[in-house]
Amino acid sequence: MVVKVVENEGDYKSMLSSSQMAVAHFWADFAEECKNVTEVLNELEKEVKNMCIFTIEAEKLPEISMKHEIVAVPTVILFKAGKAVDRVDGMNAAELSAKVKQHAASGVQTNGMAPVAPKEDLETKLKRLIKAHKCMLFMKGNPKEPKCGFSKQTVGIFEDLNAEYGTFDILTDDEVRQGLKKFSNWPTYPQLYIDGELIGGLDIIKEMVESGDLQTMLPKKVDLETRLKELINLGEITIFMKGEPKAPQCGFSRQLMEIMFETKLDFKHFDILTDNDVRQGLKKFSNWPTYPQVYVKGEFVGGLDIVKELKQEGELISTLKGEC
Numbered sequence: 001m002v003v004k005v006v007e008n009e010g011d012y013k014s015m016l017s018s019s020q021m022a023v024a025h026f027w028a029d030f031a032e033e034c035k036n037v038t039e040v041l042n043e044l045e046k047e048v049k050n051m052c053i054f055t056i057e058a059e060k061l062p063e064i065s066m067k068h069e070i071v072a073v074p075t076v077i078l079f080k081a082g083k084a085v086d087r088v089d090g091m092n093a094a095e096l097s098a099k100v101k102q103h104a105a106s107g108v109q110t111n112g113m114a115p116v117a118p119k120e121d122l123e124t125k126l127k128r129l130i131k132a133h134k135c136m137l138f139m140k141g142n143p144k145e146p147k148c149g150f151s152k153q154t155v156g157i158f159e160d161l162n163a164e165y166g167t168f169d170i171l172t173d174d175e176v177r178q179g180l181k182k183f184s185n186w187p188t189y190p191q192l193y194i195d196g197e198l199i200g201g202l203d204i205i206k207e208m209v210e211s212g213d214l215q216t217m218l219p220k221k222v223d224l225e226t227r228l229k230e231l232i233n234l235g236e237i238t239i240f241m242k243g244e245p246k247a248p249q250c251g252f253s254r255q256l257m258e259i260m261f262e263t264k265l266d267f268k269h270f271d272i273l274t275d276n277d278v279r280q281g282l283k284k285f286s287n288w289p290t291y292p293q294v295y296v297k298g299e300f301v302g303g304l305d306i307v308k309e310l311k312q313e314g315e316l317i318s319t320l321k322g323e324c
Helices: 009-016 033-047 062-067 093-105 122-130 149-160 174-184 202-211 213-217 224-232 251-263 276-286 304-312 316-320
Strands: 003-006 021-027 051-057 075-080 083-089 135-139 166-169 191-194 197-200 237-241 268-271 293-296 299-302
Touching: 003 009, 009 021, 009 051, 021 033, 021 093, 033 051, 033 093, 033 276, 075 093, 083 093, 122 135, 122 174, 135 149, 149 202, 197 202, 202 213, 224 237, 224 276, 237 251, 251 304, 251 316, 293 316, 299 304, 304 316
Parallel strands: 003 051, 021 051, 135 166, 237 268
Antiparallel strands: 021 075, 075 083, 135 191, 191 197, 237 293, 293 299
């Protein structure tokens, strides 16, 4: 995939003047989900020809990031004729694929009158952010580099509890910083939300740790092998694929879905483009280097070629039902 890196204002202006639809991926090295977005764009580039992909490291170009209200990474913004026409905040492969294909199909207006995506109002933005993860911490800095003592203490507590959580650096967006105080009626930071509900700040967190209440509420980090074993047992039939059953993101996954729909059997799926740890880890776990992968009752069956062979031999249905 040919990707152009935006490193300065000049590169940014060149991106805006592109004759093709410009797909700008705002990323940061601390955000693992950015790798997944890159994978999705890689697949889209094979299907969509009239677009050009750009990467922008959000923290290195803060003025450009602030101009486009980049409040979290990954964020992908679509540009036509120098105007932002749509965006996808966070990792959502299906939404990103649909929007890129939709705007690519409509062509690029050359009269400078491309529609501008409506600005997201603050309340909508705040609601989206507090629900970005089951456990969401608004802090100063990030877990690797907290920018105040209270945030550092909170991160330390979460690490001791082996908590799985997302964060937002309120120093990167003053609108969010000031707006969240009013939204939550809580004047200080850090602020902790679980399932979209405010828990409180550091003092409340400490009290809940002492009482043991917080430990029961926080989602825990799970080692990869344990997680993989849970995922392969999602259903009687579990398929690891690129994309969603109704919107596959590669030809092999698409062929497999056509076969599965013919069987009329129920199955669960996991989009490996949404989690790079699962994507790489499952290859080693199954000792199978490619996707899609099919599991029946937690046992590995194989990939597309195996499924095709089973179909030709008349053994696919019985295999998927666990009868073989």
